[in-house]
Amino acid sequence: MIKPLDYRKPIEFTVPAHGDGAFYVMEDVGHDFYGYYHRHREFQITYIVEGDGSFMLGNLLRPCSANQIFLIKPNDPHLFYKDENKDENAKIHVVHLFFSLEKLSPFFDMAELQNIRSLFYNIPSSKLLLAEYAVAMKDLFLTLDREDGVHKLACILEIFNYLQQQESELISLYSGLHNVDFHDADGLRINTVVKYAIENYKKNISIEEVSSLVHMTPTAFCKFFKKRTKKTFVSFLNEIRIEKACQLLVNKRVESIAEAAYQCGFNTAVHFNRVFRMIMHVSPTTFISQRAVDR
Template sequence: MKNLDYRKPIEFTVPAHGDGAFYVMEDMGPEFYGYYHRHREFQLSYLLKGNGSFMIGNLIRPCLENEIFLIKPNDPHLFFKGEHAEEEQPVHIVHLFFSLEKLLPFFDMAELQGIRSLFYQIPSSKLLPAEHAAAIRDAFLSLSREEGAHKLIKILEIFDYLRYHEKQLISLYSGLHKVDFHDSDGVRINTVIKHAIDHYKRNVTVEEVSSLIHMTPTAFCKFFKKHTKKTFVSFLNEIRIEKACQLLVNNRVESISEAAYQCGFNTAVHFNRVFRNVMHESPSEFIAQHAVEK
């Protein structure tokens, strides 16, 4: 990934304008928004074009075309392109933001009780897989073109569709019960995450990343574990395994060993052990289940 400015805080202000209850942002370009961030609004994101990875809390998973992400308020998250994605391949994603607090009177309507429970009682952020989400693609595409009542009708159509497919939603629970840290901590976490994503192919040490944020290695380990509930080494290995999954599923390497070495592992034995620990299956089993046919 390209080097980015690490100074931005984790707190993101949705650039809403006017008095509207809903704000639509359509991102088209070479990259996703490149910062690990959070905001007070609920977010629905439809990935129209461009594959990559999605991080929420301390969970990392692939993000694929035609998937919908339901992101709870204040859940820190980050979309980023795959290491092996073509540079010229654009990203196209539509985000719908809305404030649950602001919309409380709206959702008090008897006709919207089912939809209300979806958003106000959701236990964790969720994902709607492509096989279920694709049918609502055109509704998301039209959001940036519609205004007034026509826009509201489309939004209610999306809400009702998600309510109808609530059983198909996949939990993105990351294990973080509460994410409560100041912007200065957010800047530090963001710096560490971006550095790990940029340099996962080589041996990234605790001493190296702790010096980036001006902490001692011991203080950094405690700090990182407090905010992510995992060690930095575990986090780095999960990034490596996610990258390896992208290589394996798209047949971009000749062997499992090649995927291991390309993603920063010194031996195939270590890679296989970490892969099974993260994915709960062996690389061979993963390939059999997910590999794209040539």
């Protein structure tokens, strides 16, 4: 997304709206996603035009790929990160649409927009629209940053209307966090830990090692992380590892389940199988066979 500026807090991202417009569009083209675990007060709709990777929302992890649309609720902490197996120069192209539900309340009060209002104001969790349904909106998202005035508003309303029509196809992305209230210092610590885990999941990361990054004792860090994410750091790290393993297995980038285990930071295939089954609720072998049928 935006290049980080010194005055921005990683967890408290400020949408840099220019002028008096009710909607702000940001089109990012580069070699990586915005690299901070962050949140903001605006509703966010993101269309991934090009690029593959993972999406973290609260304490939820899942793959993300081209032509998917993400509806992200206000204040839901989130992070997109690139598939590390892609060439470092592989293109990332994303279009983000931001708007304030509070400021736009009178606008959505119009009788003609009641169904759309319900979609955004009553949404129980952030949502995902898969590529098979989202791709119909690709051209509209690509024109957003080049439109202005009435034409821009017409495009946005068309996108809103389409999303409302596809509401039954939206997949819930429950973040696992209630009433998240990070102080700035907490946000900096969480961001440091998340980035370190994502970048080093292949290594044997100890609690002592990660707690020292945020200048806390291991005991204090464990309590801090569990309170902020509702899960232990070990559980969080294992979910990153299993999510990465799933990508390797589905895309046939490894020759065996054992190789996927070792590449993703597990010392033994037995431990990997146990953790995989606990997180995915199926064995790695069953997971592979199910994805083969889906394709």
